[in-house]
Amino acid sequence: MVKMGEFWATLGSVIASLMFVRAILKEYFPYQLWGYIEKYSHKLVRFVYPYIEITFPEFTDERLKRSEIFSAIQTYLSANDSVRTRASRFKADVVKDSKSIVLSMDDKEEVTDEFKGVKVWWVLGKNTPKRDFSFSFYPAADEKRFYKLTFHKSHRDLITGSYISHVLDEGKATTVRNRQRKLYSNNPSKNWHGWKATKWSHVHFEHPATFDTLAMERKKKEDIKKDLKKFSESKEYYKKIGKAWKRGYLLYGPPGTGKSTMVAAMANFLNYDIYDLELTTVQDNTELRTLLIETSSKSIIVIEDIDCSLDLTGQREKKKEKDDEEEETDPIKKKQKEMEKERDKSSKVTLSGLLNFIDGLWSACGGERIIVFTTNFVDKLDPALIRRGRMDKRIEMSYCSFEAFKVLAKNYLNIEWHELYAEIERMLAETDMTPADVAENLMPKSDEENAESCLKNLIEALEVAKEEARKKAEEEVRLKAEKEKKEKEKSAEENVNKEEETSGNKDKEFGSIDHKEGKIVEN
Incomplete structure (x- = not known):
């Protein structure tokens, strides 16, 4: 026991001596010499x-x-x-x-x-860190x-x-x-500068939409999911072929067919953030590029209703004269034209700038991005904007089919089949109704309503929609007939005027000839 105590005492003395020698060397030896000692030690x-x-x-x-x-x-x-x-x-x-x-x-x-x-x-x-008592504007480390x-x-x-x-x-x-996924929205450029200023503001993205709850045919949904999964796993493939790791989707169809819900389902399926880009707040192409740089990978960049965002539609010059004529007779179109002019003054984003945003050199900044355009009128878009390579996949969001209805019935009423399904299937084949309208009729309005009453409400709504569609079609036929009648009357009147003008010119010609012969002829 005594020997053990002596050992620890000796060890403590040795350690203390070494520490003392180290302190002396560090204090009095030249800096260069101390560096060599540390290096070789x-x-x-x-x-x-x-x-x-x-x-x-x-x-x-x-x-x-x-x-x-x-x-x-x-x-x-x-x-x-x-x-x-x-x-x-x-x-x-x-x-x-x-x-x-x-x-x-x-x-x-x-x-x-x-x-x-x-x-x-x-x-x-x-x-x-060592305490520093010197004055500084920055907080202590x-x-x-x-x-x-x-x-x-x-x-x-x-x-x-x-x-x-x-x-x-x-x-x-x-x-x-x-991570908690986010939904971003771009801020106006006047708010980009200052303390804690950001180009994108965000909220937590908690939209519950999934492909299971999306009102669409099962085969079509599986095709979209397969395409999304393949894209998310193709980093090396895009690198191999020398293309930026991105993909474009065009969602088109009437209002209420689920285009925004589709974007939410895509984000939930891939676990991506969403950047909702409002083009009307972007001043020019430079700001558009700056916003793109600020987006992160694993994200979906969405431009909703792109046909209404800016004057980016094709064949503008071709339709200009026709639009000007319609403005004079249609006050609604005249008001829309004024709003478009005011909007174009505030934003100088061009079609060329948007195309570079999609697949130009700047689009390669970052990776694993999906760009989504939504529109109600695909025919209005410039062909250069939606060609293959920019919009890689086009998805038509159409009216509610019977298969889509069954998804909604399961979501809202928790039923797989009902005796009224046959009648609803027949009426959906004859009548156009959006999934949003179908869902509105399937949603119980009170505790007394059950599945059967909701289905009957839908049948009544389909009957009303069918009757309205019939009246609208008749009205269109009537207006078309009136327009054709007016055009024929106008054409006939123009022909009569043309014949009278031609006849008058001939009489003048004959009169001048007779005058040369010395005869006086009254025309």
Whole structure:
């Protein structure tokens, strides 16, 4: 026992002496000489110490920007069950943009991980900065954490190559799966500058639409889902063919056919953010490019009702004279024209600028983006805007079919079949009604209404719609007949005037000839 006490006393004296010598050397030896001492001491340690250590700091620069690598490692270690079970102390964090609380390693906690049979050690450390009593406008530096990875030097290539890439990829993928998705809207450029000013403002995206609840034929939905999945997994393919990793979708059809709901279902299926781009607030093409740069990957950029957003439709010059004639007789079109002129004054985004936004050089900034245009009138769009390569997939959002009706009936009434289905199928084949109108009639208005009463309401609405469509068709036929009659009368009148004019010219011609002959002829 006495010998053990003497050992510890001797060891303590040796350590104290070494610390004293180190302090003296550091204080009185020249800086260059002390540098050589540290250099060769580190070589000596590396010679006898067979492990390599890599440090990943939490912050990357003086502005205290959090490192994406640190966040990815934190997420990987927190989500990896085999790693997490080896830890005994955790810290609960609310990670930005995450849906739930994340349990991470506590300070100075060490865990082990295995990769292809190789064992590594992770430890969460912390650096406490020295106190600085000098005056500064900036707040004092906080404690800075770091992850330290330790592994045997014989596995250097495996760990520094494959393992670290594996950790970062898994961490980022987990972050994407767990993040709170957002719905963005572009701010006017006058609000881009100033304290905490941003080009995009956002809210949490919590739209419940999915492809299961979307009123559309099953085969068509499966085709769209297959296309989306293939796109999201084709990073290497796009790189191989030399194209930007993006895809264009054109959704067209009458109002109320579910174009916006389709966008929400696509976002929920892919777990993407949505950027709702309002073109009328964008001043010029430069601002449009700036907004594109500010969007993130794994996102859907939507321009709704693009035929109404700006004067980007084709054949404008060809229709200009006809539109001017209609303005004089139609006050509604005249008002619309005035609104378009006022809108065009506030925005100088051109068709060329929009095309470059879609598939020009700037479209390659970032990756994994989907660009969606929606329109009620596809024929109004310029062919250059929707050609193949820009809008890769065109999806017609049509009136409600019987198969789409069954999806809505299951959603709203929780039924698979009813005896009234046969009548509804027959009427849907004869009458055009949008899914939005069908859903409105299927929604119970009170607690007394049941599935049968809602289906009867739909049948009545279909009968009314059928009658209105018949009257509208008759009215169109009548107006067309009146128009043709007026055109015929106008044409006949023009022919009569033309004949009279021709006859008058002939009489004048004969009169001049007679005058040359010396005869007086009264015309």
